[in-house]
Amino acid sequence: MPFYTLLIKYREIGLIAIIALLIALVSLRNPLFLTGDKMLFIVEDTAVLAVLATGMMCVLLVGSIDISIGGIMALSAMVTGIFMRNALSAAEVEVLVDGVRTVATVKQSIPLLWLILIGMGVGALCGVVNGSIIAYGKVLPIVTTLGMQYILYGVTHIVSSAQAVYKKDMSEAFVNFTRSEFLGINAKTWIMLAVAVIMYAFVTYFRTGRHLYAVGSNAEAAEMRGVNTRRTTLLAHVIMGAVAGLAGLLFASHDTKITQDLKSGYELYVIAACVIGGVSVTGGAGRIQGVLLGALTIGVINNGLPMMRLTGEAEFWKKLIQGGLILIAVVSNVLMQRAMVRQNLRRRNI
């Protein structure tokens, strides 16, 4: 198979090349960058972004957008945190320390699984509100979610009565949630893999998942084929909400602190990850593989810059480089696509 047909079929190859180039650039300056541990850490650090990006992909697929995920994350983490704080109790547990049985006090609260369900439930509820206003109220997605962003941060503030949830309010299990490892790989990475696999299966093999693409590429045609476009849009937002709820908990557990402005401004990174990964903002096109790689690109940029050993004056260049690299990644993706289309046309002698 010629190389360009391979490129057309798997357009993620271009993205992999960009990531490889970035890694090469950073490791030229700092050989410590290209180590297994560091690479694993980058994946772990990007995991939550990738989880959010898969949810955002669903929303973008139906031709909608969600810029209220910062608010959703803050609200669901805060509600979960308050439940956890109210049910907090000290329990005495026997543990083995150096082979000697000792009694230790461990902070216990609602079981972790329930906490996750609460967080995802609150997130999904926010998604229902977003989705119904967009799908049934016919309000434009940017307007709705911009308004919801304001509302959700306000509600978080009211719910929390202006008090943050600190580490002392968290149960041991919740704090250890993002610190535990399985087969030497962090729990966040496993969660990302699980979410990615579920999402991949959903949008590839399930009828409802395929409907997301149908609604996004041509809503009218989908409606005529008997797809309930409004319900599909609602569903996409509910998925986004639930995923944002999960991500909020992951951030809360990682930072061991839940504030009322948790991760404000993060939505733009998530959208950037999707767009770099080849998801069309007008709907109907996008793949999980691309989204994961898009998130990874941003992760490599964020983690690579501190490793560049920029000191003194150069320290202040980070922000500029970050923005510039996103622009370069997006634009080079477009240029590559154009070249592919041209190549395609030439091959067919048009």
Added chain:
Amino acid sequence: MHRAKRFFLRWEWLLVLLILGVFAFFSWKMPGSYTFPKLLDQTRVYMVDVGFMALGAMLILILGDIDISVASTAALSVTAMSVAYSAGSGMPFGAALALALAVGILCGWINGYLVTRFKELFPMIITLSTQTIYRGIAYIILKDQSAGSFPQWFAKGLGYGKIGSVPVMLLCVLVMFPVFYVWLHRTASGRRIFATGTNIVTARYSGLRTDRTKVILFTLNGLLAAVGGIFLASRTGSVKYTIGTGYEMQAIGIAVLGGASTAGGKGSVVGVLLSLVLMTCLKNGLMIAYNDSFILNLSIGVLLISVVLFPNIANMIQKRRQLRKRRVESAANL
């Protein structure tokens, strides 16, 4: 009769009603502390800094695009201004002001160029990255310090000065709005902008230079952002690279409240002016009553959604009723 009916069914009347409602509510709740002179004083916050950016945001929304880099553009241009003036390079303040405007124009032009050259990319993504880039440059110039020490007249005259009891800043805005109204709603070039936003393909086939229109409007948007930034700097008195963070979303929110739609082709200068007045009334009242920016944001969010949602629902109910009526009629005819 029909024309009169259409005149009163316009979006702007809803905003007028809301303004009256908000004003009545707060003067009833807090008699004495919520008065017109105090409101006039408050206008500097919303109507000026955000006002210019909201006008720009509306122009871009009419095109069907979106620009989230305006606050960064403002930050970069006032950074350039303050550094050029206070670095001791001997640049007169007038020249520094001109430099700020030039930087704003350049930033806007870059946005416009990128948007028209890479049509596959959603403007939101382009302006998202330029947002980071512009603020990044401001960060490189200023580091984490602040620059200031502007001439006396800049803060005293422009920022806090008054003519009679009307702030100078407000007068500047009140001059701007009629100019924009005439240009956008009463001239051919204004109609061309609406045509481009309503259907870009038809507009191009009708012989409009749509790309040029876009680049010009993005450039103008950058200029407006710089003007807004200058007014903001005259009020704060010093400039940090974080100046105006989050203003872009407020500007877009106000433009949408004023009747613009992210789908393009809709927007009104009067609407933006009214929604600025509404915001000023609301913000002033809520700050006195609760002194809490989160409550303020919450009510802005509710307002933003409900103002678009309720007319939509009313419209849908009306349509359904008409449909049912027609069905009944056709059944009777059979």
